[in-house]
Amino acid sequence: MFNAIESVTIGESFALAGVSMSIIMGVLACIMVLIYLMSGFFKLLEKHNPALKAKIDALFSKKTEPTEASEPVATEEKDIVTAxxxxxxxxxxxxxxxxxxxxxxxxxxxxxxxxxxxxxxxxxxxx
Amino acid sequence: MDIGQIFVDLAKGSGFAQLGMQWQNAVMIVLACFFLYLGIKKKFEPLLLVGIAFGILLTNLPQASDADLLYHPEWWIGQAAIDNGVDYLNVLQHGGLLDILYIGVKTGVYPCLIFIGVGAMTDFGPMIANPKSLLLGAAAQLGIFTAFILASLFFTPSQAASIGIIGGADGPTAIWLTKSLAPELLAAIAIAAYSYMALIPIIQPPIMRLLTTKKEREIKMEQLREVSKSEKIVFPIMVTIFCCLLLPSVAPLLGCLMFGNLLKECGVTERLSDTAQNALMNIVTLFLGISVGATAQGARFLSADTLLIIALGLIAFSLSTAGGLLIGKLMCWLTKGKINPLIGAAGVSAVPMAARVAHSEGLKANPSNYLLMHAMGPNVAGVIGSAVAAGILMAVFG
Incomplete structure (x- = not known):
C-alpha cells in the first residue's frame, strides 16, 4: 500500500493522471485479451471436440431449461388435464x-x- | 403547574421559532423542494434524487433538541472523528435514524451492495461479443484525471481525486471513493454525480455532434455474434480473479459487480438474482439516498467549494464523453469505418442512459441505424473502467 499523499504539485498531478490512465488502459486491454482467449478456447473446443463442448454447454444451461421438456408426457392424460x-x-x-x-x-x-x-x-x- | 409557561416553552421549542436562525437551512429547504420537483415532475433519476432531496429536507428542518437530531454531522466529519475515528458505539447508542443509516455509507457497504444489484441487472454479452469496446470504456475515464489535475489546484489531493471521480458518471463509485477520501465533500459530490447522470441526454449530444461528422454518425455496425452461456459464466469469475490479483483495491466494487452478474448468469440462483435486482437494490437505494441527502446541511453545503465541485464535475463529465468519442474516431479510422464513434460516448458508465443517448443520436443521423446493443459494450466496460479508476485513486490516496 502507498503512503497517503498530503500534497501534489501540478507536475505530479499530470504524472499521476498519465500513469493512472495507462493502468486503466492496460487493465482493460488485458481483460480484452482474456476475453479473446476465452472465446478462442470455446471455439477451438467446439471445432475439435464438439461433443465435449455440447456437454459443457448442457452443464451450464441445465438448470435454465425446463426439465419437463425431456420427460415423455402421456398424450391422453395431457388431453384430459385442462389448463x-x-x-x-x-x-x-x-x-x-x-x-x-x-x-x-x-x-x-x-x-x-x-x-x-x-x-x-x-x-x-x-x- | 404553570400552563402559560408550558405554552411559552412549546412556542420557543417549535421549529417556527428557529426558522429564522440560519438562512442557509432555509436555502437548503428550497433546494430540496427544487430537487423533489426535478425528481418527481421531470423524472431526473427519481429513485435517488427523491431520497436525496428528502434527506436534505429532513436534516435542514429545525429540530427540538440535540437528543432528537436525526443526524449529527460532527460525529462523522468533526475534528474528533478525524483525529480518533468515528465512535460507532456512541452512534448506535445515541444516534438518530439518519446516523444509523449513514453507517452504511461511511463503511462503504451501500455502494458495494448497489454494485451487486447492478451486476445482476447487467448483460455483459455485448461486451464479450465485441471485446474492443473495453478500450472505449477505458478512454472514457479521461475526464476523471483531467478534473483531478484541475481540482488539485484548489483542493487537497484526496479531495481532488474524489471530485475527479464524478467524471466516471457512476454514483455508487463516487460515493465509495469520497466516503474514504473526502467525507466532508460527500453531499456535494454525490449530488453532482447523480445530477450529471440524469442530465446525460442534455450534456452528451452537443459534444457528440461537435466531435463527429454526420458521415461517421451514419455508420452502421455489423450485428454482434451470439455469446454462449459458458462464456457469460466464465467471464465474471475470470475478471474477478484477474483484477483482484492485479489491483486488490478494486475488489470491493468489481468483486460485487461480478458476483451480482454471476448470480444472474449461472442459472441456479434465480431467487438470489431476483432479490439482488429488486428488493436489495430498492432497499439500499432508499437508505443511500436519504442518508447522503442528510449530509447536505446548509452551513456546510452552501459554500464556494460546492459551486467549484459542480463546475469541475461538469468538466470531468464532458471530457470523459470526449475521450470515448476520440478513441471511437480512432477505432473508426483503424477499422476503415466499421465502428461508429458515437458508441465511444457510451463509455461513461451511466448504464443504460449513455448507451440510449448514443443510439438515439445514431438514429437521428440515419433512421435505420440501431446502435443500442453496440453501445452497451462500451457502457458496461465503462462501469469496470470507473471501478478500476476508483481502485487506483483509493490505493494512491487512501
Whole structure:
C-alpha cells in the first residue's frame, strides 16, 4: 500500500493522471485479451471436440431449461388435464392494462407457452 | 403547574421559532423542494434524487433538541472523528435514524451492495461479443484525471481525486471513493454525480455532434455474434480473479459487480438474482439516498467549494464523453469505418442512459441505424473502467 499523499504539485498531478490512465488502459486491454482467449478456447473446443463442448454447454444451461421438456408426457392424460386459469397479481409501472396484455400475449407467443402457465411479476416502462 | 409557561416553552421549542436562525437551512429547504420537483415532475433519476432531496429536507428542518437530531454531522466529519475515528458505539447508542443509516455509507457497504444489484441487472454479452469496446470504456475515464489535475489546484489531493471521480458518471463509485477520501465533500459530490447522470441526454449530444461528422454518425455496425452461456459464466469469475490479483483495491466494487452478474448468469440462483435486482437494490437505494441527502446541511453545503465541485464535475463529465468519442474516431479510422464513434460516448458508465443517448443520436443521423446493443459494450466496460479508476485513486490516496 502507498503512503497517503498530503500534497501534489501540478507536475505530479499530470504524472499521476498519465500513469493512472495507462493502468486503466492496460487493465482493460488485458481483460480484452482474456476475453479473446476465452472465446478462442470455446471455439477451438467446439471445432475439435464438439461433443465435449455440447456437454459443457448442457452443464451450464441445465438448470435454465425446463426439465419437463425431456420427460415423455402421456398424450391422453395431457388431453384430459385442462389448463388452470391465470391467477396472481402483476405490478405495472407506467404501463396501461392494454399494453401489459399485449406484452404478455407477445411473450407467450414467442415462448410457445400458454399464457396461464407463465408468471409475470411486473412490467415496467423504461424511458 | 404553570400552563402559560408550558405554552411559552412549546412556542420557543417549535421549529417556527428557529426558522429564522440560519438562512442557509432555509436555502437548503428550497433546494430540496427544487430537487423533489426535478425528481418527481421531470423524472431526473427519481429513485435517488427523491431520497436525496428528502434527506436534505429532513436534516435542514429545525429540530427540538440535540437528543432528537436525526443526524449529527460532527460525529462523522468533526475534528474528533478525524483525529480518533468515528465512535460507532456512541452512534448506535445515541444516534438518530439518519446516523444509523449513514453507517452504511461511511463503511462503504451501500455502494458495494448497489454494485451487486447492478451486476445482476447487467448483460455483459455485448461486451464479450465485441471485446474492443473495453478500450472505449477505458478512454472514457479521461475526464476523471483531467478534473483531478484541475481540482488539485484548489483542493487537497484526496479531495481532488474524489471530485475527479464524478467524471466516471457512476454514483455508487463516487460515493465509495469520497466516503474514504473526502467525507466532508460527500453531499456535494454525490449530488453532482447523480445530477450529471440524469442530465446525460442534455450534456452528451452537443459534444457528440461537435466531435463527429454526420458521415461517421451514419455508420452502421455489423450485428454482434451470439455469446454462449459458458462464456457469460466464465467471464465474471475470470475478471474477478484477474483484477483482484492485479489491483486488490478494486475488489470491493468489481468483486460485487461480478458476483451480482454471476448470480444472474449461472442459472441456479434465480431467487438470489431476483432479490439482488429488486428488493436489495430498492432497499439500499432508499437508505443511500436519504442518508447522503442528510449530509447536505446548509452551513456546510452552501459554500464556494460546492459551486467549484459542480463546475469541475461538469468538466470531468464532458471530457470523459470526449475521450470515448476520440478513441471511437480512432477505432473508426483503424477499422476503415466499421465502428461508429458515437458508441465511444457510451463509455461513461451511466448504464443504460449513455448507451440510449448514443443510439438515439445514431438514429437521428440515419433512421435505420440501431446502435443500442453496440453501445452497451462500451457502457458496461465503462462501469469496470470507473471501478478500476476508483481502485487506483483509493490505493494512491487512501
Amino acid at each position: 388452470r386459469g391465470s391467477c396472481g397479481n402483476i405490478v405495472l409501472k407506467n404501463v396501461t392494462d392494454r399494453e401489459a396484455a399485449m406484452i404478455m400475449a407477445i411473450v407467450a407467443d414467442k415462448m410457445q407457452t400458454p399464457l396461464n402457465e407463465l408468471r409475470f411479476k411486473s412490467i415496467k416502462k423504461i424511458d
